Amino acid sequence: MDKILAAIDSALPSSLERLFSFLRIPSISAQPAHAADCRRAAEWSRDTLTEMGFAARLSETKGHPGVIAQNFSAGPEAPHVLFYGHYDVQPADPLELWHSDPFDPQLVEGPRGKRIVARGAVDDKGQVISFMEAVRAHLAVNGRLPVRLTILLEGEEENGSPSLAELLTNERDNLRADFVLVADTNMWNFETPAITASLRGLAAIDVRLHGPSRDLHSGLFGGIALNPIFALTHIIGQMKDDQGRITIPGFYDGITPVSREQEAAWAGLGFDAGAFLGDVGLHHPAGEQDQIPLVQLWARPTAELNGIYGGYQGDGSKTVIPAHATAKLTFRLVAGQNPVKILDAFERFVIERLPPDARAEFTRGGAAPGYGLAPDAPFLRAAQAALLAEFGKDAALVGSGASIPVVEAFKTILGLDTLLAGFGLDDDCIHSPNEKFELACFHRGTRAHARLLSAFARA
Amino acid sequence: MDKILAAIDSALPSSLERLFSFLRIPSISAQPAHAADCRRAAEWSRDTLTEMGFAARLSETKGHPGVIAQNFSAGPEAPHVLFYGHYDVQPADPLELWHSDPFDPQLVEGPRGKRIVARGAVDDKGQVISFMEAVRAHLAVNGRLPVRLTILLEGEEENGSPSLAELLTNERDNLRADFVLVADTNMWNFETPAITASLRGLAAIDVRLHGPSRDLHSGLFGGIALNPIFALTHIIGQMKDDQGRITIPGFYDGITPVSREQEAAWAGLGFDAGAFLGDVGLHHPAGEQDQIPLVQLWARPTAELNGIYGGYQGDGSKTVIPAHATAKLTFRLVAGQNPVKILDAFERFVIERLPPDARAEFTRGGAAPGYGLAPDAPFLRAAQAALLAEFGKDAALVGSGASIPVVEAFKTILGLDTLLAGFGLDDDCIHSPNEKFELACFHRGTRAHARLLSAFARA
Missing domain, CATH: 3.40.630.10 (Zn peptidases)
Structure with missing residues (x-):
């Protein structure tokens, strides 16, 4: 050797x-x-x-x-x-x-x-x-x-x-x-x-909310026409409650809670959440507030928005109501969760909250438990x-x-x-x-x- | 002649x-x-x-x-x-x-x-x-x-x-x-x-929500790190209630409601809201549900999202928690509303709802009553x-x-x-x-x- x-x-x-x-x-x-x-x-x-x-x-x-x-x-x-x-x-x-x-x-x-x-x-x-x-x-x-x-x-x-x-x-x-x-x-x-x-596993999905058939002038149509960016933020913004818990029905089904022993072993690793977050300019663990940080990171699932876009993104302002808006999501999954069921549940969550005239288009990516x-x-x-x-x-x-x-x-x-x-x-x-x-x-x-x-x- | x-x-x-x-x-x-x-x-x-x-x-x-x-x-x-x-x-x-x-x-x-x-x-x-x-x-x-x-x-x-x-x-x-x-x-x-x-007048403002100091891997940080796209959608998504009414405190201050006579005159113009919306693929007037469509269009203020962006927008998925996310807004204003007070009220609305670690950066555009x-x-x-x-x-x-x-x-x-x-x-x-x-x-x-x-x- x-x-x-x-x-x-x-x-x-x-x-x-x-x-x-x-x-x-x-x-x-x-x-x-x-x-x-x-x-x-x-x-x-x-x-x-x-x-x-x-x-x-x-x-x-x-x-x-x-x-x-x-x-x-x-x-x-x-x-x-x-x-x-x-x-x-x-x-x-x-x-x-x-x-x-x-x-x-x-x-x-x-x-x-x-x-x-x-x-x-x-x-x-x-x-x-x-x-x-x-x-x-x-x-x-x-x-x-x-x-x-x-x-x-x-x-x-x-x-x-x-x-x-x-x-x-x-x-x-x-x-x-x-x-x-x-x-x-x-x-x-x-x-x-x-x-x-x-x-943790991963399930990826994009959701595009369609509203008007073309981009509209927000003065001529604003106040009467559906704004798909607002509809998207309104729905997606309800996905977590104030305690960091994901509100999609059935999201936590099948998960075995972390045992006391496991939690104690991880607590013994001396993980410094403050330093971990401090390195990237943060201070407060933002996940489920009733879980210790290492459990949030290793043993609890997440719903993350990896990207969002719609309408005008350039300099100055463009007074437009866009035809659509898109969010790119991934869910981090733990043992016991079924990726396909998670994506099904997310689609239902969106569809049940669609305002009149809005249409949701989903594109699924990779999925692994x-x-x-x-x-x-x-x-x-x-x-x-x-x-x-x-x-x-x-x-x-x-x-x-x-x-x-x-x-x-x-x-x-x-x-x-x-x-x-x-x-x-x-x-x-x-x-x-x-x-x-x-x-x-x-x-x-x-x-x-x-x-x-x-x-x-x-x- | x-x-x-x-x-x-x-x-x-x-x-x-x-x-x-x-x-x-x-x-x-x-x-x-x-x-x-x-x-x-x-x-x-x-x-x-x-x-x-x-x-x-x-x-x-x-x-x-x-x-x-x-x-x-x-x-x-x-x-x-x-x-x-x-x-x-x-x-x-x-x-x-x-x-x-x-x-x-x-x-x-x-x-x-x-x-x-x-x-x-x-x-x-x-x-x-x-x-x-x-x-x-x-x-x-x-x-x-x-x-x-x-x-x-x-x-x-x-x-x-x-x-x-x-x-x-x-x-x-x-x-x-x-x-x-x-x-x-x-x-x-x-x-x-x-x-x-x-x-209608106009007041324009961009809001950028800052979270981590750099883009993060959503597997290594997801569940503990603040996601600024989620924070932005969570706040902006609360800006209208289910009746189409804008929830920013003080938003409607100073507005004289449309008179019965004015409303009747406009109703007499024969405006066909169904056809107006139908031309752009919509069917339901999306503004305040207690106002007729022409009043929604001509005599009531709006809060519109003209653009939104943050994180990854390309093909496939990029499992990132971005450092920031931005929304571009314009408010259509009617006589009686003060554009500066409207933007002040919007900033307060955002700031009061910021989660820990989030910081809001505002950029004001033109404003006219x-x-x-x-x-x-x-x-x-x-x-x-x-x-x-x-x-x-x-x-x-x-x-x-x-x-x-x-x-x-x-x-x-x-x-x-x-x-x-x-x-x-x-x-x-x-x-x-x-x-x-x-x-x-x-x-x-x-x-x-x-x-x-x-x-x-x-x-």
Whole structure:
């Protein structure tokens, strides 16, 4: 292991070069204009893995292709790990808030040493390359890997994974493994690694409220014509009560309340809600007022407005009653909630509140339920030992408020459990301008992945 | 008069050419990128009036310049008319809904004969040229005008007239007159002219709700971080009750309710609310449910959301909690309401409802109170006789829901009353895609203006 870790340390500059090449590809999966870039990122991954000694290929879907690569140099008796990551990234706008081009990665000095700044620096290209560089070190030192390894990279994670089920179903026979390792989560803090044991799911929906058949002059029609922006705000604005509780009927059905023991364990993590919120200019936990902050974040569902638009948005005023207005929503879901039923309930909530002449048009996006890892999973102890060896501290067993739809899909379609161990930090600005990955996290993440591969072989 | 009318009839093709030249200038006053175009439209007006025999010049302001032109060929004893119009236009977006380039005017066949299609076709370039062509005919036939005439063209009417008070104050001595004639209103219908006796005022304000200091990942922060889009919809959505009544405290203070007699007169106009709304795909008058539709339109104030935006607006989903969200509002006001007090009351309404951590930033736009014309104004009878002569029907004495801030400014700064007689139609799509002016309205409007000028001389 020391030889492998030394190989990782000395290869760091060339590891970064490879990461930067990957980051320069603007593989924004949500925007059709970037479809060719997504394919380019998939091909870059395939070619890099081929060059490392994998049997690698694209797997086509209705959307962006997946990448599948296998290296069975460990022999037929070794445990089989399925590694999952994604090569696509979030849109980079608002561009004017970036200090450098989001697709021209920079190494910038920060309070914890150098950091990598780019869209996808950590989510998820940085985490994927961190794992691939650990694999590269194993192969360089030993000529073989300690486990059978299948790597699956998805290209639509940031757009709700619309083709993931198709991909997993098509490739079911090629994705047999003992468990899945996902690197798309955060450490507890800069010193402490974390294993994520629960994830919130996600259900996305857009609602467009239609009013008049064309934009109207608000003087000639104002006072008699329905204003769809007002109708939209009137309905959506009723979605939460003054205690932060979501008012959509049936929204909380099926949820098991967090146990006293679980709540106490999380309270013991020393999470500082004031500091967490203070970092982003806030002070008051805005969720359900009868829940502690970590429960609000990890174990309770949300209804979020991710975007809203309608009418005139330019300089000055345009006295118009617009023909329509649109809200873009996502719900974060916890185990027990059915995403389809949640979207059904939301549509009913809107339709029952429509004023005369208003018509609602719904567009559903990806939907994935929440997930909880079994505490006795066999690979969990091995992972804890490996992380302790690298960081000198026990990994925190945490929940995550964010969704990784693939985790549920692995369970449903492949019958596999998933271990979530990643090396991002909460202040990495993922999905925001100036996304970064601490160089130290990238480096220690690579070393930890190398140890995890060996630990899984012994498990 | 017959000679003058004949001159107008035979000059129609060249009148249209001049109008089209004017329409080709994209003088959008609200958008800084079009500042040079606004100046070009002002210069075009000045040069055209100079060529017609006016002493014409630009009058500079902090914003777009005004145009002032005078022709006193009628001699010192003749009545003095101050004509007002505006050379600026509304933004043309959404561009994709136009059937032709908004700044490449077209003559298109319609159900009432040919129509002029362009941004500004009727509001207000078409109405301005209609008046100028009547003046041109008087000068061509008689070599002089029947009244002393000052023409004032403004360049910021569609942006709330921020420099109008400055312009009128600077030019007070040059704008002395007996009354003001404004051509920026509509006929009652295609057969019936109208004189507008009341106007709603306008007060504009944008409110931006700030939440977190940067855009946040809705998985990592959702459930604990304030969402400013939700906060905005929650507050704005409370602004009207289920009976269409605006809930801002003090909003209706100072308004005199419409008299039974006035309501009966308007009911007698045969306004068909069903058809009026049906033309734009609506069926139910959406204002105060205890008021008849014409009162909702002409004599009751409104609170309209002209635009809203925040967060992600692109394809697919972006799971973000944005740093801020913005609503753009205008209030239509009636006589008795104080625009500044209305905006003060709105700000209080928002501030009192802000959740913890939210901050509201307000940007006020133009503000003008409502207006009512004195029924015994001396020039009113003359105008009624001239319109009857041209159209063979009495002019309807109506109200208008739309604002012309200059009317109140003429009263306040110059001490002048205003006669509003224009030749647009309700279906002209002003402020909307495919704005048009019926060629017949343009032509009869020009003839009517020629008659009005002579009638004012005899009044």
